[in-house]
Amino acid sequence: MISIVNYQASNLRSVKKALDYLGFESEITMDPDAVHRAGKVILPGVGHFAATAKLDSTGLRCAIQEAVTRGTPFLGICVGLQWMFAASEEAPQTAGLALFGGSCRRFPPGAKVPHVGWNSLEIVAPSRLLAGVPSGAFVYYTHSYRPPVCENTVATTDYQGPFTAVVERDNVFGVQFHPEKSGDTGLRMLNNFGEIKC
Numbered sequence: 399m400i401s402i403v404n405y406q407a408s409n410l411r412s413v414k415k416a417l418d419y420l421g422f423e424s425e426i427t428m429d430p431d432a433v434h435r436a437g438k439v440i441l442p443g444v445g446h447f448a449a450t451a452k453l454d455s456t457g458l459r460c461a462i463q464e465a466v467t468r469g470t471p472f473l474g475i476c477v478g479l480q481w482m483f484a485a486s487e488e489a490p491q492t493a494g495l496a497l498f499g500g501s502c503r504r505f506p507p508g509a510k511v512p513h514v515g516w517n518s519l520e521i522v523a524p525s526r527l528l529a530g531v532p533s534g535a536f537v538y539y540t541h542s543y544r545p546p547v548c549e550n551t552v553a554t555t556d557y558q559g560p561f562t563a564v565v566e567r568d569n570v571f572g573v574q575f576h577p578e579k580s581g582d583t584g585l586r587m588l589n590n591f592g593e594i595k596c
Contacts, residue, residue, distance in 0.1 A: 443477025
Protein backbone atom coordinates (compact mmCIF):
# COMPACT_ATOMS: atom_id res chain seq x y z
CA MET A 399 0.00 0.00 0.00
CA ILE A 400 1.24 3.49 -0.91
CA SER A 401 0.15 6.20 1.54
CA ILE A 402 -0.42 9.60 -0.08
CA VAL A 403 -0.07 12.09 2.76
CA ASN A 404 -2.85 14.66 3.02
CA TYR A 405 -1.88 17.88 4.77
CA GLN A 406 -4.70 19.82 3.10
CA ALA A 407 -2.46 21.58 0.61
CA SER A 408 -1.65 19.02 -2.01
CA ASN A 409 -2.47 17.69 -5.43
CA LEU A 410 -3.84 14.44 -4.05
CA ARG A 411 -6.44 13.20 -6.50
CA SER A 412 -4.28 13.46 -9.60
CA VAL A 413 -1.45 11.57 -7.89
CA LYS A 414 -3.84 8.82 -6.80
CA LYS A 415 -5.39 8.69 -10.26
CA ALA A 416 -1.95 8.17 -11.82
CA LEU A 417 -1.12 5.40 -9.33
CA ASP A 418 -4.50 3.75 -9.99
CA TYR A 419 -3.78 3.87 -13.73
CA LEU A 420 -0.42 2.17 -13.12
CA GLY A 421 -2.05 -0.54 -11.00
CA PHE A 422 -0.65 0.40 -7.58
CA GLU A 423 -2.85 0.26 -4.50
CA SER A 424 -2.86 3.60 -2.69
CA GLU A 425 -4.76 5.59 -0.11
CA ILE A 426 -5.01 9.28 0.73
CA THR A 427 -4.56 9.68 4.47
CA MET A 428 -4.07 12.10 7.34
CA ASP A 429 -3.52 9.20 9.77
CA PRO A 430 0.04 8.77 11.10
CA ASP A 431 -0.71 5.09 11.78
CA ALA A 432 -1.49 4.55 8.10
CA VAL A 433 1.89 6.09 7.23
CA HIS A 434 3.55 3.72 9.73
CA ARG A 435 1.89 0.72 8.04
CA ALA A 436 2.53 1.83 4.45
CA GLY A 437 4.91 0.04 2.14
CA LYS A 438 5.70 3.37 0.47
CA VAL A 439 4.90 7.02 1.22
CA ILE A 440 4.29 9.97 -1.12
CA LEU A 441 4.13 13.58 0.02
CA PRO A 442 2.62 15.69 -2.77
CA GLY A 443 2.55 19.45 -2.55
CA VAL A 444 0.77 22.42 -4.08
CA GLY A 445 0.76 25.83 -2.46
CA HIS A 446 2.72 27.61 0.25
CA PHE A 447 5.61 26.06 2.18
CA ALA A 448 3.94 27.17 5.43
CA ALA A 449 1.25 24.56 4.84
CA THR A 450 3.80 21.90 5.78
CA ALA A 451 3.43 23.07 9.41
CA LYS A 452 0.26 20.94 9.35
CA LEU A 453 2.54 17.90 9.28
CA ASP A 454 3.76 18.83 12.77
CA SER A 455 0.34 19.47 14.28
CA THR A 456 -1.06 16.14 13.03
CA GLY A 457 1.87 13.91 13.97
CA LEU A 458 2.63 13.22 10.32
CA ARG A 459 6.16 14.67 10.48
CA CYS A 460 7.16 12.06 13.08
CA ALA A 461 5.46 9.28 11.12
CA ILE A 462 7.31 10.28 7.94
CA GLN A 463 10.64 10.59 9.77
CA GLU A 464 10.19 7.12 11.27
CA ALA A 465 9.21 5.66 7.89
CA VAL A 466 12.32 7.13 6.27
CA THR A 467 14.52 5.80 9.09
CA ARG A 468 13.01 2.31 8.68
CA GLY A 469 13.92 2.36 4.99
CA THR A 470 10.40 2.84 3.62
CA PRO A 471 10.59 4.34 0.11
CA PHE A 472 9.52 8.00 0.34
CA LEU A 473 8.78 10.40 -2.53
CA GLY A 474 8.29 14.15 -2.15
CA ILE A 475 6.62 16.07 -4.99
CA CYS A 476 6.97 19.86 -5.58
CA VAL A 477 6.53 21.47 -2.12
CA GLY A 478 6.92 17.92 -0.79
CA LEU A 479 10.46 17.96 -2.22
CA GLN A 480 11.17 21.43 -0.84
CA TRP A 481 10.12 20.21 2.63
CA MET A 482 12.87 17.58 2.43
CA PHE A 483 15.44 20.40 2.63
CA ALA A 484 16.18 22.30 5.83
CA ALA A 485 14.10 25.40 5.14
CA SER A 486 12.55 27.71 2.56
CA GLU A 487 12.64 31.48 2.16
CA GLU A 488 8.91 31.24 1.49
CA ALA A 489 8.23 30.50 5.17
CA PRO A 490 11.39 30.99 7.25
CA GLN A 491 9.55 30.13 10.47
CA THR A 492 8.61 26.65 9.17
CA ALA A 493 11.29 23.97 9.47
CA GLY A 494 11.79 21.43 6.74
CA LEU A 495 12.62 17.77 7.35
CA ALA A 496 16.33 18.48 6.71
CA LEU A 497 17.02 15.22 4.89
CA PHE A 498 19.17 17.40 2.62
CA GLY A 499 21.10 20.52 3.56
CA GLY A 500 20.38 24.00 2.30
CA SER A 501 17.38 26.22 1.85
CA CYS A 502 14.93 26.65 -1.01
CA ARG A 503 15.09 30.16 -2.43
CA ARG A 504 12.88 32.32 -4.62
CA PHE A 505 13.90 32.73 -8.23
CA PRO A 506 16.07 35.84 -8.63
CA PRO A 507 14.67 39.33 -9.33
CA GLY A 508 13.71 39.73 -12.94
CA ALA A 509 12.69 36.09 -13.39
CA LYS A 510 9.09 35.49 -14.36
CA VAL A 511 7.49 33.62 -11.47
CA PRO A 512 6.00 31.21 -11.01
CA HIS A 513 8.06 29.01 -13.30
CA VAL A 514 5.14 27.32 -15.05
CA GLY A 515 5.16 24.85 -17.90
CA TRP A 516 7.40 22.27 -19.50
CA ASN A 517 11.14 22.25 -19.02
CA SER A 518 13.85 19.67 -19.58
CA LEU A 519 15.85 17.48 -17.21
CA GLU A 520 19.61 17.13 -17.25
CA ILE A 521 20.43 13.81 -15.60
CA VAL A 522 23.71 14.18 -13.68
CA ALA A 523 23.94 10.91 -11.72
CA PRO A 524 22.56 7.34 -11.85
CA SER A 525 19.02 7.08 -10.50
CA ARG A 526 16.52 4.30 -9.88
CA LEU A 527 13.67 6.80 -10.04
CA LEU A 528 14.80 7.94 -13.50
CA ALA A 529 15.42 4.46 -14.94
CA GLY A 530 14.40 4.57 -18.60
CA VAL A 531 14.07 8.37 -18.64
CA PRO A 532 16.52 10.05 -21.04
CA SER A 533 18.39 13.22 -20.25
CA GLY A 534 16.54 16.03 -22.02
CA ALA A 535 13.08 14.64 -21.22
CA PHE A 536 10.48 17.30 -20.49
CA VAL A 537 8.43 17.51 -17.30
CA TYR A 538 5.79 19.93 -16.02
CA TYR A 539 6.59 22.58 -13.41
CA THR A 540 4.71 25.17 -11.41
CA HIS A 541 6.73 26.79 -8.59
CA SER A 542 8.22 30.08 -7.40
CA TYR A 543 10.93 28.68 -5.11
CA ARG A 544 13.73 26.34 -6.11
CA PRO A 545 15.71 23.74 -4.16
CA PRO A 546 19.50 24.04 -4.22
CA VAL A 547 21.74 21.65 -6.09
CA CYS A 548 23.26 19.28 -3.51
CA GLU A 549 25.42 16.16 -3.41
CA ASN A 550 22.35 13.94 -3.82
CA THR A 551 20.95 15.79 -6.84
CA VAL A 552 20.51 13.32 -9.70
CA ALA A 553 18.87 15.69 -12.22
CA THR A 554 18.76 19.44 -12.65
CA THR A 555 16.67 21.89 -14.64
CA ASP A 556 17.81 25.33 -15.73
CA TYR A 557 15.58 28.35 -15.21
CA GLN A 558 17.53 31.46 -14.30
CA GLY A 559 20.28 29.03 -13.30
CA PRO A 560 20.28 25.33 -12.38
CA PHE A 561 18.26 23.92 -9.51
CA THR A 562 17.53 20.42 -8.20
CA ALA A 563 14.86 18.74 -10.29
CA VAL A 564 15.33 15.26 -8.80
CA VAL A 565 17.07 14.23 -5.61
CA GLU A 566 17.74 10.65 -4.54
CA ARG A 567 19.51 8.93 -1.67
CA ASP A 568 18.88 5.33 -0.61
CA ASN A 569 15.10 5.10 0.05
CA VAL A 570 14.47 8.86 -0.28
CA PHE A 571 13.37 10.46 -3.55
CA GLY A 572 12.09 13.89 -4.51
CA VAL A 573 10.99 15.74 -7.63
CA GLN A 574 10.36 19.47 -8.01
CA PHE A 575 7.99 18.99 -10.96
CA HIS A 576 4.65 17.17 -11.08
CA PRO A 577 5.12 13.64 -12.44
CA GLU A 578 1.35 13.11 -12.40
CA LYS A 579 1.07 15.96 -14.95
CA SER A 580 4.17 15.06 -16.98
CA GLY A 581 2.72 12.55 -19.44
CA ASP A 582 4.48 9.27 -20.14
CA THR A 583 7.75 10.51 -18.63
CA GLY A 584 6.09 11.25 -15.31
CA LEU A 585 4.20 7.97 -15.34
CA ARG A 586 7.44 6.09 -15.89
CA MET A 587 8.92 7.73 -12.80
CA LEU A 588 5.86 6.93 -10.69
CA ASN A 589 5.99 3.35 -11.96
CA ASN A 590 9.69 3.16 -11.08
CA PHE A 591 8.90 4.39 -7.58
CA GLY A 592 6.07 1.89 -7.21
CA GLU A 593 8.42 -0.96 -8.13
CA ILE A 594 11.37 0.09 -5.95
CA LYS A 595 12.33 -2.32 -3.22
CA CYS A 596 14.63 -1.02 -0.47
